[in-house]
Amino acid sequence: MKFQYKxxxxxxxxxKEGEKIRxxxxxxxxVIVEKAPKARVPDLDKRKYLVPSDLTVGQFYFLIRKRIHLRPEDALFFFVNNTIPPSCCPFCLTGTEMLSDGQLLPSWGFPLLQLLVRKAGEGDF
Structure with a gap:
């Protein structure tokens, strides 16, 4: 997946920006959040977030769902380096273990999350 921010x-x-913020x-x-190119979801009002390190990916899912007013029947997926992070994983681990840019070190830069939202069909769950 391509990231416009990158x-x-x-x-x-x-x-530099990541070091300054850290x-x-x-x-x-x-964290940078971008919508996947084919995702049919409203644009977020911002794409940069400063997330508490103890916040889990699942809690962040909830916050983003509220921001984009996503209906319960719509599925939301986050991808970090083409991988869906576990929802119980705290962001402090997501940032160090699943950086989307192989050149970044744990204390630098931003984990880049890409949003993919799709409508859940019958038999999906």
Whole structure:
């Protein structure tokens, strides 16, 4: 999956910005959320989030669902490096273990999440 943010901002810029944010907020994880190209979901009002490191991916799912006013019958998926992170995983681990850019170190940059939303059909669950 392509990330527009990665294409718009070179690695050095992302690295510097991530270091600056991590220094100022050591107990938070900076996260970029982008909508997948074919996702039929309203745009988010912002794509950068400063997430508490103890917040789980499942709790973040809930927050994003509320922000985009997603109906209960619609499925929401997050992808980090083409992998769906476990919903019980805290963001402090997501940021260090599943970075979407292999060049980034754990204390730098942003985990990049991509949203994919699809309508649940009969027999999907």
């Amino acid at each position: 294409e718009d901002h070179p690695f050095e810029y992302r690295k 220094k100022k907020y050591p107990d938070r994880v900076p």
